[in-house]
Structure formats: structure tokens, C-alpha cells
Amino acid sequence: xxxxxxxxxxxxxxxxxxxxxxxxxxxxxxxxxxxxxxxxxxxxxxxxxxxxxxxxxxxxxxxxxxxxxxxxxxxxxxxxxxxxxxxxxxxxxxxxxxxxxxxxxxxxxxxxxxxxxxxxxxxxxxxxxxxxxxxxxxxxxxxxxxxxxxxxxxxxxxxxxxxxxxxxxxxxxxxxxxxxxxxxxxxxxxxxxxxxxxxxxxxxxxxxxxxxxxxxxxxxxxxxxxxxxxxxxxxxxxxxxxxxx
Amino acid sequence: xxxxxxxxxxxxxxxxxxxxxxxxxxxxxxxxxxxxxxxxxxxxxxxxxxxxxxxxxxxxxxxxxxxxxxxxxxxxxxxxxxxxxxxxxxxxxxxxxxxxxxxxxxxxxxxxxxxxxxxxxxxxxxxxxxxxxxxxxxxxxxxxxxxxxxxxxxxxxxxxxxxxxxxxxxxxxxxxxxxxxxxxxxxxxxxxxxxxxxxxxxxxxxxxxxxxxxxxxxxxxxxxxxxxxxxxxxxxxxxxxxxxxxxxxxxxxxxxxxxxxxxxxxxxxxxxxxxxxxxxxxxxxxxxxxxxxxxxxxxxxxxxxxxxxxxxxxxxxxxxxxxxxxxxxxxxxxxxxxxxxxx
Numbered sequence: 001x002x003x004x005x006x007x008x009x010x011x012x013x014x015x016x017x018x019x020x021x022x023x024x025x026x027x028x029x030x031x032x033x034x035x036x037x038x039x040x041x042x043x044x045x046x047x048x049x050x051x052x053x054x055x056x057x058x059x060x061x062x063x064x065x066x067x068x069x070x071x072x073x074x075x076x077x078x079x080x081x082x083x084x085x086x087x088x089x090x091x092x093x094x095x096x097x098x099x100x101x102x103x104x105x106x107x108x109x110x111x112x113x114x115x116x117x118x119x120x121x122x123x124x125x126x127x128x129x130x131x132x133x134x135x136x137x138x139x140x141x142x143x144x145x146x147x148x149x150x151x152x153x154x155x156x157x158x159x160x161x162x163x164x165x166x167x168x169x170x171x172x173x174x175x176x177x178x179x180x181x182x183x184x185x186x187x188x189x190x191x192x193x194x195x196x197x198x199x200x201x202x203x204x205x206x207x208x209x210x211x212x213x214x215x216x217x218x219x220x221x222x223x224x225x226x227x228x229x230x231x232x233x234x235x236x237x238x239x240x241x242x243x244x245x
Numbered sequence: 246x247x248x249x250x251x252x253x254x255x256x257x258x259x260x261x262x263x264x265x266x267x268x269x270x271x272x273x274x275x276x277x278x279x280x281x282x283x284x285x286x287x288x289x290x291x292x293x294x295x296x297x298x299x300x301x302x303x304x305x306x307x308x309x310x311x312x313x314x315x316x317x318x319x320x321x322x323x324x325x326x327x328x329x330x331x332x333x334x335x336x337x338x339x340x341x342x343x344x345x346x347x348x349x350x351x352x353x354x355x356x357x358x359x360x361x362x363x364x365x366x367x368x369x370x371x372x373x374x375x376x377x378x379x380x381x382x383x384x385x386x387x388x389x390x391x392x393x394x395x396x397x398x399x400x401x402x403x404x405x406x407x408x409x410x411x412x413x414x415x416x417x418x419x420x421x422x423x424x425x426x427x428x429x430x431x432x433x434x435x436x437x438x439x440x441x442x443x444x445x446x447x448x449x450x451x452x453x454x455x456x457x458x459x460x461x462x463x464x465x466x467x468x469x470x471x472x473x474x475x476x477x478x479x480x481x482x483x484x485x486x487x488x489x490x491x492x493x494x495x496x497x498x499x500x501x502x503x504x505x506x507x508x509x510x511x512x513x514x515x516x517x518x519x520x521x522x523x524x525x526x527x528x529x530x531x532x533x534x535x536x537x538x539x540x541x542x543x544x545x546x547x548x549x550x551x552x553x554x555x556x557x558x559x560x561x562x563x564x565x566x567x568x569x570x571x572x573x574x575x576x577x578x579x580x581x582x583x584x585x586x587x588x
Contacts, residue, residue, distance in 0.1 A: 119248065146251070153257055154249050180260050183252050189267055204267045207260075208340040215261040240262050 039147035077227030329379025357395035377535035393485035487519025514550035
């Protein structure tokens with residue numbers, strides 16, 4: 001839509017994992033974990049009806065297996081979206097674990113990543129999806145997509161916060177937080193202007209900047225976790241709607 | 246990391262996408278449609294208390310030159326005051342740098358939907374001549390539309406015909422009052438597309454690079470399709486109008502099914518001439534094309550068709566059916582009387 005709709009190409013994780021450079025590989029996997037661990041964890045909890053401890057093990061194990069079996073390298077962007085591929089891999093992983101009853105071995109040799117499962121569990125408690133509808137493939141896909149968007153937006157908000165600190169624009173982030181993140185229906189530009197003792201135009205400018213940066217960051221992150229330009233464009237529309245041309 | 250509720254995710258998505266109209270006199274009401282160059286929203290003009298169509302362009306905020314050019318061209322289009330052209334009310338810049346225009350909010354139907362209810366060929370042709378009037382007016386002011394197609398024409402509730410979406414318009418020459426040092430090759434301004442209908446489903450128009458235009462397949466002239474900007478002129482719009490005329494004449498449940506094929510041949514000849522591959526072979530002006538259609542409507546010969554004797558006889562019969570039948574009846578009666586008295 002705007003010029004920041006399609007940020008400058010960065011290496012997709014799909015390409016980066018094939019890199020000979022271990023630093024690049026590690027960065028790619030970090031990016032992938034950051035965007036997907038919560039959706040995968042919540043998905044395993046709901047789709048496979050696993051208690052929190054099992055779901056934590058399975059999530060860790062899934063990402064460990066992804067490394068061991070180089071699942072990302074086998075991904076073909078022409079066949080499916082990365083998001084769908086990972087969900088199906090997660091399904092297959094859980095089923096295989098059940099069959100082989102290898103739970104005690106799961107992730108045994110892999111390094112566990114520090115993941116905040118407690119926070120994910122707390123979020124899951126507030127999940128709005130109807131448990132009765134879980135078996136429907138459509139609702140599963142919808143649920144996974146919703147969690148994926150949430151995860152990506154949360155990362156983008158965190159990146160924006162850091163950017164504001166680096167650029168000494170903390171006030172812009174606080175305004176963004178108050179107006180766009182708080183969910184306060186009573187909030188208004190005027191109220192914020194009074195609260196911060198600044199002109200309303202400053203509030204407008206700060207929010208415009210923050211939203212523009214938020215969008216840019218989210219799209220940059222998205223590009224990293226897409227396997228192709230076409231997938232990126234499709235997923236960008238999922239993220240920001242049809243006007244993301 | 247902060248947990249984002251569903252509501253917050255929706256709000257973030259909306260705020261990161263919707264134009265921020267704060268500081269303008271407009272209040273956003275709803276998204277209406279996506280056009281070739283941007284998104285059209287319904288907005289409320291707080292100052293004049295009226296509903297307007299507001300189009301936000303897909304222009305990078307950082308591209309100041311392009312935005313300035315769009316602004317200048319919007320001003321030129323705003324002076325195209327014609328009942329068949331949607332007027333531009335206002336031009337402005339959003340806080341994120343994107344350019345927007347506000348225009349009259351048109352209630353009505355797109356031409357392609359509207360003609361489903363118009364089953365008379367003459368009525369369709371009269372609609373066409375009114376489209377020609379608007380385009381001819383723009384041409385007289387040095388403005389090309391470059392994206393004429395059924396989806397870009399609206400028919401209002403009182404039958405008014407409005408040519409929409411001047412998003413790919415090209416200004417050939419500026420009116421004297423607006424003469425400036427700016428690039429005369431510059432392009433693009435617009436009016437709302439399909440303001441009260443769902444988003445256009447025809448293949449999207451696009452603009453690339455330095456104004457190289459890709460119109461809509463089936464309606465764009467060969468020179469446009471080649472991206473041959475130097476040869477895009479009034480005759481390129483005439484090509485599109487020819488294609489539009491062919492669309493209007495398509496045999497879709499026309500009520501006067503007695504329209505003989507010979508008459509359609511004349512119309513087909515007009516369409517063929519308007520859509521000639523070589524621009525020099527097309528009509529010289531939109532007025533010529535419109536006059537030709539009017540001549541057809543009046544039962545007069547059209548320059549695009551070489552009439553055979555039979556064609557001419559049929560045309561004359563169609564045009565003078567009543568007098569011919571009256572004379573024939575008179576002659577028959579007269580003959581019968583003569584025969585009767587002769588006995």
C-alpha cells in the first residue's frame with residue numbers, strides 16, 4: 001500500500017537454514033522459533049488435547065526435530081504456505097511420538113530453548129475458540145492463523161518498543177501503547193494530548209510514525225518467515241487485509 | 246512480551262491500515278472498494294455535513310515528487326466541470342504523507358450491472374453517447390482517461406451517467422491558467438471507483454515506472470498494451486470506447502429482438518473502426534464516434550460501413566417504415582379501386 005508495504009528483501013528463514021554460515025542458520029531458527037513457538041504450543045494443547053507439561057515437551061521436541069531432521073530444508077514454497085507446512089509437521093510429529101511412545105526420549109539430545117510456557121498457558125486460558133469446534137480442519141487452520149498473527153504482532157510491538165528506546169522516542173511508544181494497545185474505548189487524541197501536555201498534532205504525528213514503523217517491522221518479520229515472494233504477498237494480506245496490494 | 250488480545254490485534258491491524266484522517270475535516274465511515282491506484286472510503290465531511298468518497302493513493306510517503314505531481318494533477322482534474330465527470334472536491338495529504346482526494350459520493354450502479362436491466366438497444370446507445378460527451382469534454386481540456394471500461398462508468402438513480410476513476414488519467418496539455426514548469430507528461434488523478442458496489446472484479450489496472458500504463462485487457466489500446474506512451478493519445482480512449490460500445494451491443498436479452506442483423510452490421514462496423522489496431526484508422530475524435538452512433542440511431546448511413554443496395558433499402562425501410570407502409574397501403578387501395586372500376 002504505502003512504500004513500506006514491501007520492505008527490502010531480507011533472507012527468508014527457508015533460505016537461511018540452508019546457508020553454510022552457522023550464524024545465519026542460528027539467526028534463521030531464532031526468527032522461526034520466535035514467531036511460531038506459541039502458535040505451535042497452543043495448537044498442540046487444543047488440537048491434541050494435551051496437558052501443559054506434555055504440550056511443552058512436544059513443542060520443544062518439535063523444534064528440536066525440525067533441527068535434527070532439517071525439516072525446513074525440505075519445505076517447498078510452491079506446494080504450500082510455510083505456516084501450513086509447519087502445522088502439518090507438528091501434527092505428524094505428535095502422531096509419531098504417540099505411536100513410538102518415545103516421549104521419554106523426546107528432545108533428549110537437543111538443546112532446550114527457554115520458552116515462556118507459563119505466559120502461553122495464561123493466554124490460552126483466554127482463547128476465544130470454541131473447544132467443541134476443534135476437530136474441524138477449518139477451525140484448526142483459523143486458530144493456528146490467529147495465533148500466528150498474534151505472535152507476529154506481539155514480536156513487532158516488542159521490536160517497535162526497542163526501536164523507540166534506541167531512537168529516544170519513548171513517548172511515541174507510550175502513546176501507541178495507550179491508544180492502540182490498551183483497548184480503552186474512552187481514549188482519544190485529545191485526552192492523550194492533555195495527559196502528556198503536548199499539542200494534539202504531536203499525538204497525531206507520533207501515532208502515525210509508530211503505526212508506520214509497526215507495519216514496516218511486522219512486514220519485515222513476515223518476509224523472513226515466508227518461503228517465497230508470492231507467499232509473502234498472500235500472508236501480508238492475511239496480516240493487514242486486502243489493501244496490502 | 247505483552248499479550249495481545251483479539252481486540253487489540255484487530256485494532257492494530259485496522260490502525261496500521263486505515264488512513265488516519267485526524268487533522269482533516271473528514272471522518273472515516275467505511276472502506277468501499279479498491280481501485281487501480283488506491284482505496285476508496287466513504288467519509289463524512291464535517292464542515293459541509295455531507296457524505297463524500299475519499300480515495301487514498303498507494304503512494305510511498307517518502308516519494309514527495311510523485312505526491313506533488315498527483316496533487317497538481319488533481320487540481321487540473323478538479324476543473325473538469327462536466328455533469329458526466331465526478332467532481333474532485335478536495336485534495337490533501339495524510340499525516341503519513343499519503344495523498345488523498347475527496348469527491349462526490351455517487352449513488353448508483355456500475356454500467357455493467359446497470360445494463361442488465363436495460364434491454365433496449367437504442368437506450369444503451371444513448372447511454373454510450375453520454376459517456377462520449379464526458380470523454381470528449383475531458384479531451385477538449387487535454388485530459389485522457391486511459392482506463393475506460395464498464396466498471397468505470399456509473400449510472401445514477403436519475404439516469405445520470407458518470408465517468409469514474411480518472412486514476413490513470415494523463416494530462417496532455419494543461420489549461421492556460423494552470424500552466425506550470427512541471428512535467429507535462431505527468432499523470433494520475435482520480436475519482437472514486439465503484440463507489441457503492443463491491444470491489445472491481447475485472448483484472449486490475451496498474452501503473453508502472455514512469456507512467457507506463459497497463460490498462461484493462463480487452464479495453465486498452467494496443468499502444469497502451471505495448472507501453473508506448475509516446476503514441477497514447479485521444480485515439481487510445483477511442484479504442485476503449487469502441488470496446489465499450491461492443492460490450493453494450495452484445496446480444497444480452499435485448500428486448501427488441503427484432504433488431505435485424507443488417508443494422509447490427511452497421512454497429513459492428515462502428516466498433517471495428519473505433520478499435521482499429523492502427524490509431525490513424527480510428528475515428529479522429531470522440532465526437533466523430535458519438536455522431537456516428539447518433540446517425541445509426543437516427544437510421545442514417547454511417548461512414549464506417551459501405552452499404553450494399555440491399556443494406557440501404559433495409560435501412561431506409563427501417564427509417565421510414567410508417568410512411569412507406571402508408572404509401573404502400575394507399576397504392577394497394579388505389580390499385581384495387583382502379584381494378585374494381587375498370588371492370
